[in-house]
Amino acid sequence: MARFIRIRPPKVESTRTALAWGYGRALDWTMRHRVLTTLSILAIIVLATVPFQMLPDNTPEAKEMRDLRIQYEFTENYHYAVIEQTYVNPVEAYLFHNKARWKIKDVYSFYNNGSASTQVYFDQARLVAGEASKIRDQIGEKLPVIPGARISLGRMRGVDTANWVGVNLYGDDTQTLNELVLEAKRRFRANPTVKEVHTAQERGLEEVQIRLDRERAGKYGISAQAVGQVLGIVLRGREIRGFHSSDGEVEIWVKLQEEDRENIEDLKSVIVGGGADGGDILLSHVADFEIVKTAQSIEREDRRTRAYIGVVCGLENRDESRRLVTDIMNSMPLPMGYTWSFDRWVAEQDEGNQEFIFNMLLALFMVYFVMASLFESLAHPFAIMFSLPFAFVGVAVFLWITHTPFNFMAQIGLLILIGVVVNNGIVLIDHVNNYRRAGLPRAQAIREGCLERLRPILMTAGTTVVGLLPLAFGTTSIFNDRYFPMARTVMGGLIASTILTLLVLPTVYSLIDDFALSARRMWIRTRPTAAAPAVPPAAPASERAV
Template identity: 40%
Template sequence: NLRVNWENSEQDARVNVSLYGEDTKVLVGLAAEVERRLESIPGLLSVNTDMDRGGTELQLRLDRDQIQRFGVDPQQVSGAIAYALRGTDINKFHTDDGREVDIRVRLANYDSQSLDDLRTQNFPTDDGREVSLEALADIYVERTLGNIRRENRQTMLNVSARAAKDRAQHLFAQVDQVMQGFEMPRGYRWDKGTRFVELEEQDQSQTFALIMSVTFVFLLMGVLFESFVLPLSVIVSIPFSFLGVYWVLYITDTPFEIMSMIGSVILIGVVVNNAIVLIDLANRLRAEGKSRYDALVEAGRHRFRPILMTTFTTAFGLIPMAAGNSKMVGLEYAPLGRTMIGGLLAAMVLTLLLVPLFYTFFDDFRTAMQRIMASAFGRKSETSGSSS
């Protein structure tokens, strides 16, 4: 299977494409194709495979026909090669202090053994002659994995692509795009793996947190206003504040990451404050006998300065966070500050301009619904009275 996961560090973003299968050679060929596809993504800093972190390996494949023809013992060949390259342990030496030291016998010039020396190494045959190793076996050098990893009884090989940190959010989509049409042999399956699932679950949990925040704010305002229609005029300030978040992050070229999401959740409880004090004052003025229009105008005039002061003091207090580069556990605080500033400024303007408009709309809607319900229940009561 093919697994894609994302690793984020302080300096860069990294996507790993993990290939799974039985045959390492097939995986190496597939990794080369994956590497070629990933290199087509613009802006990548580097593309590497596990082969790049590996080394070289000398491999010998004995020719059985030649072995039988010359009458050479295969065990003798493998033993002689191992002796020439590594030596062999023959005994242990016991020192006076009780330690055991391995005694290994090897060729005097084993450090200077070359591939040509190995090819020309001779072995005795049945008829007393000698034959070189290159006549008995195929000798070649291949690149190997730095380490062999197994998962679910399959070999795993990684291809990693590294990009600048601010491009982390685009990497997954770009990897999916370049991997389209990538055909894998039978037994080699495509699977994005557990890391991708974890990221999806993280996004879902953050979205759930946003929804629950809006729900709790709405229920609280429903109790405050003794209505579940008028709080909608306050709730509309939340999506409009996200417009400010978008533009601030866009202008500052800041990715929407975990700290930005946290800032968005905090915004939900903050941006409604200005709308609440505005609508609450308008409701109190209407209870004193003022018309809806006069109540909204007077509430806007009285709350204009406090709304500006509270918004600007909060926004200016967040500037050091938004402009700085402080970190904790590798996470920057700047996206949090920028998200808060953008949302607060947008909510301030839209609260003064649009909240009264939506308040009027929902108030008319509530009045219309009350008339419809009163008319319906009134007719029902008249019908019941005439029947009796």
């Protein structure tokens, strides 16, 4: 019975399909024109740097819009009730009127004497990618314009992070720093590529500065100490000796009534002394008055007073924004002892880029070390490492076509690619080496090994790319960063590296193998040969006889 059962040989992967036939012809051509193939792929890698340099650092689609702050810059120190009725209520009415259109979830306002801010929170579930910056621009177009205040958009978390450049001004005198901030603010707003400028002065309060004219005060015999004591009683009051009653001691304070110190005219009419003719000497006779806006606090860094300026540029590339800010700040004449620098966030970004480069180099070394130990060769792993430049071509082109930023998530994807794209090369080169160990010539081993590993490599890369599609075109995020730049980086790098690995890696493998063989032959030729052992001279006949 068994002799009638035909035992079929194990099915070997067919190389007669149209895909395998076309791949075989392309492979034969690249192996016949190895120099031209190598030069062509090097030119492609160099040209890929052009779209890579055009990639934005971030886009609104890659960030989640968390909230938006609307800030108020008042010309006077208004009472909080006036701020609520005149400024905050119209702004909130404007926002609630467009609540559905702008997908607003909540609006929170805070106001106090001389200051106010409104925070707008959005419905994250209803927002789509790329909608954040459009909503921000629409809100800013028709913000209420009310005399007595400048109402503007503040910083939006998740949208303008990439375009925001912070600058610190350092010096000793706070007033000089404020003047420099105003000048820098004017220069930034004069540039059409600068969208917004924010300073700490916008959150400051107005105050009346009284400067005593010592020459006039000396004529009237008024000292600065006397003026200070009078103002202390007028503004803060002074406690005097209490009154003892049967119920206990009663506190007594001396100060002006509220209605007598409501404005600057009441302050000017304060009596600070008496003249020789018995007339009253008013504060306006011996002092000058000026209403200025000062910061709510004085910040110091490294024992230096600091003033902050935040600039939102309309450029997509962070380096271009930094160059623009650098040019404007360097054009300002700073007094002796005053300097400027980028804020700590810019410094942290530079440190992060340096750490990324170090991690890339470390990953490359570790991958090469593992492959060299497994292949027991230094040349073959070096050929497989050429898959990484192939991946760079795909990353640059794919991100450029999809207008995807090369941000922090994309950098993570690039690190992932280092361990992923070499897998195809490992599978390919290992199979070729197995054929060579079996006795096949190198050219035949390369052709047979590549044809047999064509389908597994395409299936592995294809399933990985398909599995990344939901993440590449979704809105999943962590904190403010969406995942799709990372997924698209892996997809683009894997697609390009798979195609170029199948077509170009055999050529690179053969060239490096030829170089390794030539280096081995040269080393053998130049290696000094061991000297032959000296033959002892024959003994004389007389000695042999003995």
